[in-house]
Amino acid sequence: MSPSLTNSPIQICPSDHPAAAEERAKRMTHLGFGHIFTDHMVVVPYKEGQGWGQGVLKSYGPIEMDPAASVLHYGQAIFEGFKAYKQPDGGIACFRPEANARRFNTSAARLAMPELPEALFLEAARALITQDQAWVPSAVGESLYMRPLMIATEAALGVRASNEYLFLLMASPSGAYFPAGVKPVTVWISDDYVRAAPGGTGFAKCAGNYAASLVAQRQAKGEGCDQVVWLDAVHRTFIEEMGGMNIFFVFQEKGETVVVTPELTGTLLPGITRDSLLQLAREQGFRAEERKISVDEWRAAVNDGRMTEAFACGTAAVITPVGHVKSRQGEWSINRGETGPVAAKLREVLLNLQHGLAPDTHGWMKKIV
Numbered sequence: 089m090s091p092s093l094t095n096s097p098i099q100i101c102p103s104d105h106p107a108a109a110e111e112r113a114k115r116m117t118h119l120g121f122g123h124i125f126t127d128h129m130v131v132v133p134y135k136e137g138q139g140w141g142q143g144v145l146k147s148y149g150p151i152e153m154d155p156a157a158s159v160l161h162y163g164q165a166i167f168e169g170f171k172a173y174k175q176p177d178g179g180i181a182c183f184r185p186e187a188n189a190r191r192f193n194t195s196a197a198r199l200a201m202p203e204l205p206e207a208l209f210l211e212a213a214r215a216l217i218t219q220d221q222a223w224v225p226s227a228v229g230e231s232l233y234m235r236p237l238m239i240a241t242e243a244a245l246g247v248r249a250s251n252e253y254l255f256l257l258m259a260s261p262s263g264a265y266f267p268a269g270v271k272p273v274t275v276w277i278s279d280d281y282v283r284a285a286p287g288g289t290g291f292a293k294c295a296g297n298y299a300a301s302l303v304a305q306r307q308a309k310g311e312g313c314d315q316v317v318w319l320d321a322v323h324r325t326f327i328e329e330m331g332g333m334n335i336f337f338v339f340q341e342k343g344e345t346v347v348v349t350p351e352l353t354g355t356l357l358p359g360i361t362r363d364s365l366l367q368l369a370r371e372q373g374f375r376a377e378e379r380k381i382s383v384d385e386w387r388a389a390v391n392d393g394r395m396t397e398a399f400a401c402g403t404a405a406v407i408t409p410v411g412h413v414k415s416r417q418g419e420w421s422i423n424r425g426e427t428g429p430v431a432a433k434l435r436e437v438l439l440n441l442q443h444g445l446a447p448d449t450h451g452w453m454k455k456i457v
C-alpha cells in the first residue's frame with residue numbers, strides 16, 4: 089500500500105486482469121440492463137462497536153460469506169441505483185447521487201442497519217467511476233448504472249439485527265432497461281397481492297420488497313401484461329406504483345395540462361426520478377399534483393377523455409408510457425396505446441439534463457471526472 093493511500097477511506101487495489109480494450113468493446117456492443125459489470129467493485133466492512141472499516145476498491149468478483157450470514161436467513165439487505173453519464177466535454181457526472189446516499193440511510197434505519205456516512209457513499213462512487221471510466225457508454229440513453237448494496241454478514245441464527253455488515257458498490261454499463269425501448273407497456277392491476285402495507289417497508293429500498301413482488305409480476309405476465317400495478321393494501325382502491333417504478337397520470341383540465349402522481353404515504357418508494365419530474369413538469373408549464381388516485385378515477389378519466397396519458401418512471405428505465413391496462417374489472421387503453429407528448433417531452437428534458445445537453449439549473453449533476 090503506498091503511503092498516499094493510507095488516509096483514504098477507499099484503498100485502491102486495481103485488478104491484475106482487467107478486460108482488454110477489445111474485450112470491453114465487445115461486451116459493450118449489446119448493452120441491455122444489469123448483466124455486464126466493470127473490472128472493479130468497492131467493499132467496506134462494518135462491525136458493531138468499531139464502525140465502518142477500511143474500504144477497498146478491488147477486482148470485481150464473488151464474495152465469500154458464512155452460510156449462517158444473517159442476510160441469507162432474515163433478509164437484512166438494502167440497495168440503491170443511480171447513474172453516471174458521459175458529458176459533452178468528455179467528463180463523467182452522476183445524477184443526484186446525494187439523494188441516493190440519503191435514501192440509502194433511510195432504508196438502513198428501517199431495516200435496523202447502520203447508516204453509512206454520505207461522504208463515504210459518494211467517495212466509493214467517485215473511486216469506482218474514476219477507476220472504471222472506460223466502461224461509461226456515451227450514447228444518449230446509455231449510462232453506467234451504479235448499484236450500492238448493504239447486507240448483514242454476521243454468522244448468527246438468532247433473530248436480531250446483525251452486528252456485522254458489508255457495503256458493496258458495483259457498476260454496470262447499461263442501455264435500455266426495457267428491450268423494446270420507449271414502447272408503451274401493458275399493465276395488470278393486481279388485486280391478489282400487495283407490495284407494501286402501512287407500517288411496513290414500502291418506503292425502503294430493501295431486497296424483501298422485491299422478493300415479495302415477483303409472484304405478482306409472474307401473474308401479470310400470465311395475464312399477457314408486461315408489468316404489475318400495485319394498489320394500496322388497506323382499501324385496494326388507490327394506485328401506488330408500477331412494478332419497481334413510480335407512476336404519473338396526465339389530465340387535460342380546462343385547457344391546462346395537469347400531471348398527477350400518487351402522494352407519498354409511507355407505502356410508496358419516494359423515487360428520485362419522481363421528485364425530479366415533479367419539478368421539471370412545473371418548469372414546462374404543467375400543473376403538478378401529488379394526490380390519491382383510484383382505479384375508478386383512472387378508468388373514468390380515460391373514458392371521458394380527461395386523462396390523456398399515463399407513464400411510469402425510475403432511474404433504470406427513465407420514463408415508460410403505459411399503453412394498456414388490464415384488471416379483473418375490465419380493460420382500457422390510454423392514448424390509443426401510443427406514447428403521448430407529455431411523457432415524450434419530460435423524457436427528453438430529463439435525458440438532456442443528465443447527458444449535459446441542457447444547463448443544470450438545479451445543481452443535480454455531480455461531476456466525477
Ligand SMILES: *Cc1c(COP(=O)(O)O)cnc(C)c1O
Pocket residue numbers: 169293329331332333334357358359360361362401402403404
Ligand atoms: C427504486 C424504486 C423506484 C424508483 O426510484 P428512483 O429513485 O426514481 O430510481 C420506484 N419504486 C420502487 C419500488 C423502487 O424500488
